[in-house]
Amino acid sequence: MTAPKAPLSAKEVAERLDTDPKTLRVFLRANAIPKSEESGRYEFKAADVAKLKKQFIAWTERRAEARAAAKEARAAAEQYDDTPFPGEDSE
Template sequence: MTAPTTLSAKDVADKLDTDAKTLRVFLRAASIPKDEATNRYVFTAKDLPKLKKQFKEWREARIATTANHPMQNEEPAAARIAGHELSGAQHAYAAEHLIEEARSRKTSVSKLPNTIIHNVIEDALLEADDSDMSK
């Protein structure tokens, strides 16, 4: 009988629709042991169903935790709008709306598509223009 074919962490990450770095964070959080001989994570196809279930539960819990703590989203929000010429009020408006958008999509600000970022920045600029006209 032949030994089962092993899968690398990258192979497993691909199967779980994530990247290798996120998978390693999950594996450490779930206390999944490394192979003692190689000090690497080693999996077989037989391991995938259980890993998929555990990873899905971990990711959902992580998203819920992040969405409930706005401070965790403020720094990525600031980074995503850095480099745009926004006043302090426009910057605050854009950051707040990016955080709200990430919460509604149950994701992190850093994973929002660029189109969303640009739309929020345009809204922030328009909001400022509207408030200037009302004076």
């Protein structure tokens, strides 16, 4: 009989997903992935990594798109920061 394999830590999974543990934890919280009730830490089975990788890639793409849109919106808003509203005196 073989002993059960130890679960993978967030650090180990982050390495397999080619990211850092902090970014992985942000992803895990954003996707409401629970921590282990026993240890209070994120723990994973090796079999979970492929599914997590797909979810992580999709999340990073959405996150990059959202950041690009926010940057674009900030740039557009900056164009209008110095423009007085109609009826306001310009200095």
